[in-house]
Amino acid sequence: MEAKKILVVDDDLDFVKLLSRHISREGYNVIAAFDGYQAIRLAHTENPDLIVLDIRLPAGGGIGTLKNLRNSSQTINIPIIIVTAYDNAEVKKEASEYNVEEYMVKPFDPKELIEKIWKYI
């Protein structure tokens, strides 16, 4: 069976490396995007099984990206886990309006992230 594919979106290369390491160790294929537009494009061309998305992103912003993904019939049902350094109610509320599956705050616990991924794929 082909490994499930996870799209990781964050403009911090060091953070993407870290996420990729933890996620790929669990047998998933990881693809990465570093801004909102790239994320939307890859979400359509690569059909990931799940997306790990940051909020503070160039070119589109995390919330803009989220909105776009939820408005497209091709990407509307992809589970999305937010991993962001924004730990305030306002941003959480905004993200929840787009039905994100999970909201995690950086610094994150890799074990917790993996357990959340298991819940959806």
Added chain:
Amino acid sequence: MSEKDNVKKTTSPIDLSSVLERIGGDKSFLQELLDLYIEDFSEKYGQLNQAIEQKNYDLIRELGHSLKGSSANLSFFPLQETSCQIEIAGKEENIEKAEQALVSLKYEFKKLKDYLSKKENLDYLPKSSAENSESSLKGQILAADDSIDSQLLLKSFTNQVGIELDIANNGKEAVELFQRKKYALIFLDIHMPEMNGFEAFEKIRSIEKEKSLSFTPIIALTGASFPEDKKKCLSLGFNDYVEKPYDKEKILKIIHQYLKICHDISPSEDIQVDESIKDLVPDYLKNRKIDVEKMNNALRENNFSSIESIAHKIKGSGGSYGFTKMSQIAQQLEISAKENNYEETKNMIKNFKHYLDNIKYE
């Protein structure tokens, strides 16, 4: 990592054990500080509600600033950030922003209170960490006061939290002690024989400038009947002042606030990097050193938004790589950059560099 640690990490909105470790006190002292914080917060929240209703922007800003400081003291970062938003809303005279931040503040405060109200959430804390803290904090504070009563009182306060105080009887002795030893914090009484507090302050600052040392936080000890002293202290550049008669809570709050910074930058953090990502760490740390250069360049151009953005990223990635204190320093840096506070931002970049230069991990 044990299973117990995992449970703690995933359910706690705050890391009380690291707060406890940082303040160097015992569990009852932490409990005392938490009670004080909750009481103070509730009172200020009520005032803030009124200030927003009355659109009293000066008061909104002032209360936001005060809540930000007290939340930072206990590392309640979400509350610190939200309080910062209140302060900014006051500055910008933006009532909508203030109202939104007030909602977040209420939510975060409730979350914290709910957590603290559950006894089992505090049970895992060690009853006393004074033994450990004593050795690491010993002699880090200097107090100059010519009154024996005051000396005893200050000693008693600091002994209760396991910190030993070096005492000087006047400004001249304080300067002599300062030349022999590095302190994390200095208390200077203003009215002293031989050399008064103002003269000692200027002497210490000139030594620091001459030797290119970072400025030691200096707190003035002033009499309530000398309002002009307080004004002079702040204009000279004292970090803060405490009015006599000494209030244990105030003194401990100040010690807590300044020793925190000292601890945050200390390289003594017990860093355990996950085996599976160890090979990523050298590059990660190298890139953070590049960040220091970038932030210094940005500071030269007063480009605070760029510093804020870099700090925000480090706040997220540092702890994720296992460097918890790095995230804490970055959080403070992000806030000072957000406030366009040049001096504080400069100091925090310096602290961050110091942390990186001394980092050790397994």
